[in-house]
Amino acid sequence: MDEIRDAILADDLEAIGGLPTPASYRAVLVRKDEQEMFEGLPTREKDPRKSLHVEEVPTPELGPGEALVAVMASSVNYNTVWTSIFEPVSTFGFLARYGRLHGLAKRHDLPYHVIGSDLSGVVVAVGSGVNRWKPGDEVVAHCLSVELEDPAGHDDTMMDPQQRIWGFETNFGGLAEMSLVKSNQLMPKPAHLTWEEAAAPGLVNSTAYRQLVSRNGADMKQGDVVLVWGASGGLGSYATQLALNGGAIPVCVVSSPEKAEIVRSMGAELVIDRSAEGYRFWKDEETQDPKEWQRLGARIRELTGGEDPDIVFEHPGRETFGASVYVAKKGGTIVTCASTSGFLHQYDNRYLWMNLKRIVGSHFANYKEAWEANRLIDRGLVHPTLSKTYAMDDVGQAAYDVHRNLHQGKVGVLTLSPAEGLGVRDTAKREQHLTAINRFRDV
Template sequence: MKDILDAIQSPDSTPADFAALPLPESYRAITVHKDETEMFAGMTTREKDPRKSIHLDEVPLPELGPGEALVAVMASSVNYNSVWTSIFEPLSTFGFLERYGRTSELAKRHDLPYHIIGSDLAGVVLRTGPGVNAWQPGDEVVAHCLSVELESSDGHNDTMLDPEQRIWGFETNFGGLAEVALVKSNQLMPKPGHLSWEEAAAPGLVNSTAYRQLVSRNGAGMKQGDNVLIWGASGGLGSYATQFALAGGANPICVVSSPQKAEICRAMGAEAIIDRNAEGYKFWKDENTQDPKEWKRFGKRIRELTGGEDIDIVFEHPGRETFGASVFVTRKGGTITTCASTSGYMHEYDNRYLWMSLKRIIGSHFANYREAWEANRLIAKGKIHPTLSKVYSLEETGQAAFDVHRNLHQGKVGVLCLAPEEGLGVRDEEKRAQHIDAINRFRNI
């Protein structure tokens, strides 16, 4: 592994040097264990502690198949899907690996008693499998997390619709929270040169998801002037949704839960901000009963901030707790676009407000390769910036996941894998200097 790191850090290394590097037999990786899936049985979601289930193991290098690449991972990031994996909710991810394993001889590699997790990476291609022409050893890359087989016709308009669509490092093995990762070559994209490894690894999953959900025609198709209600506007998804709204000439109405988070949204350029804690919204009277008066109070507050206008697009992901309010505050003909249900997936809303006001609910999930590429291109052009707040070592990944689980973080939390320290991997200092304040906006707060 030291030779690999030396080659990555040497400015003189050529593709041939990388191709000639011997591959390690094993590498360090963040895992959860199949024999521990019941370890939190009987506990509440909040009580389940990722620090107990997340392990750092030495694992054997997987065999490289056609259309695939092995990547030396310099840095990765924590996504909420790794929190779900680590608390075995809503399902143990080993079921996904077993199901994938049954599909082909090659896919069997993924069905193991340990799951190497993580759905982001920035690093360097070490080897490519047969049939890969677009990428070669030595390429500096980021990887998006759409793993797709494309043997069915269903996915050929939009690869997210493929019946064998999976999220890499969640529904497949050999993820990005490791020193080496196995990806399909059509997950690879160029690493933005003005960013360090950990900065480049941060946006991937959430940036692509927010792009499809909010901007793409497959999602809400946001346009100039739209009022966009963004839940968790300084969190993983929300910090990119807020940037897309601002960059696209829309009007973000940012919901956060502390003055500190409100300040971050202001620093990004948002003006309409609601601190849900300070204003004390209680959309549920008890576990089974919502309070439409609170939806109305929330809607009134939005009207105050917009000069009397209602919401064109809701960027939804908290789910059960907020969905009733989200449907209510949307304007006639408006759109609620949802990609998650952090607070519970059995949503309740008053359907009269949906049909009588001709609103639409759109389900959105990650992004196809083109959407991920376009989202990464905006990062590379310095139009959208990473929202990295804190960086942990690979050994500390359990703590990093704990922070995200407990909502103690801002923006994105990074993890150094092979990178020995922060700040490495910048190739375009001039462009970096142009954007340095925006790049550092979330750091250490």
């Protein structure tokens, strides 16, 4: 790995293809024999710092249509947290099911799980049948892994029965010095970004793009009022940018004055600080408070001049879902991609059916949607929301911070890259967008 890293740092990318593939590499992983270590503890008390390990692992065999990538940087997503605390289920069940699919898939069913669903880096080797990518290419990766042997996936690859999230439902993820991906996960690295900045948007930007912009999601149009929960967070920060970029009107819900300032700096004008306004959507564990839904709806109309949201960008889940269904306009759309506060949602169905609202489920993105989302990053129309970067040895702390919501935007992790600030190829474009690129830094 040292030879490969040195060649990348020396900009000698043509030499990468002539270097031997390392027999092993350092990786962030969870262990199968520890998957019950948090049993009986409340979710909040489960500590990723105890379950995430950095260890040397063997380099997997390279198969047809695949690529090995030297990973310069990665990032922490909420699925990193889920994996680390073994919720809602241990990911080793995913790996076992994948391993039963075919002979090559058996590589993934191991007593350890190398995690991570983002990367930026350089292609080291490609398998047979790969034509678009070659050793030395600077890339980022999206996290959709598909087999595409079933016709169901050929209109929208997210509908492939064998659709998986790389680094969560597969092994050999991006929180490592090396990663194994399918070649159709690769996209060009934006040349004006550092390694850690380029690694930050992949999962969340693509997810927000499909959820909000794509016809497979909410199909947002100009002028739509979009309620964005957690508007300064990993998903919400991209949803806010996509709404503003697409001529929509975001109503940004945040949880502190500092977060309110961040979304205002992105250009959002309508902001609700839910902590300052004291919203409590649940009276207790079993009972929601419709009066609080009504109070939120009134506040939204106050900000918008009397309009309800055309689209509610949902991802907190249980805590907010009842309110989301209530506040959406008649004929509006609640589009959901996650449940970070709980998977069992409750809402008053009268407000859904009698007002002809729709709930749309959205999960990550297909290759075309991910490519389009990455293109917006490359053109400087959407920017990374990286707030802080950790060394790989400190990834447990990084995941803990995301688990406890102690972060803003996205949290990055350096893997092969020895320092922040490396990997920029287009300095002129970077200078043009530097303020926006650094907006979340160290907030």
